[in-house]
Amino acid sequence: MSDHAPTVTLPHGTFTIAKRFTFQAGHRLPSLPPEHKCGRQHGHSYEVEVILTSDSLADPGFVTDFGDLHPFKEFIDKELDHRNLHEVLPIEPTSELLAQYLAGWIIDNLEPTVPGELVAVCVHETVSGWARFDVVRPQR
Known part of the structure; x- marks a missing residue:
């Protein structure tokens, strides 16, 4: 036996x-009619999942060390957590646009x-509803 x-x-x-990262925030979608439930102020326990890839691994065998993603958590905590997203974001705070905005922050x-x-x-x-933004890169 070996x-x-x-x-x-x-x-x-x-x-x-x-x-995955989490934060709590409120929002409303101002462009919706007042009778639409999402046009009124409400809140969510947001969960954001960041997906990274690589053809090769950095030492000791990581795509990215999870600890190196901490600046993203700091950004979420400082700018989004316990905020009204429609007041602090330059976009309408739908899940789709929030995913795109966060992707832009990570890329930049x-x-x-x-x-x-x-x-x-x-x-x-x-727990049952999510949106995903997939990054499209120019062909090299």
């Missing part, structure tokens, strides 16, 4: 990781400093 697992052939492919502020490339951002407003 003390080590058997050697296997490592297939080629891409590596993908995801990290985080991606240049960490290995890996952003694939998508998912924003969950509820």
Whole structure:
């Protein structure tokens, strides 16, 4: 009996990781009619999932060290947590547009400093409802 697992052939492919962040916030969607429930002030326990990929791994074998994503959490905590999103964001705070906005923040502020490339951002407003923004990159 061996003390080590058997050697296997490592297939080629891409590596993908995801990290979830949470925050509490209120919002309303001002462009909706007043009788629409989302046109009125309400709140959510948001969950944001950031998905990154890479063809190769940084030492010791990471797409991105999860700890290197901490500046994104700091941004969420400072700018979005316990805020009225329609008052602090330059967009209508739908889940779809929030996912796109957060993807833009990551690309502008985080991606240049960490290995890996952003694939998508998912924003969950509820346990059963979410929106996903997939990043489309120019062909190289």
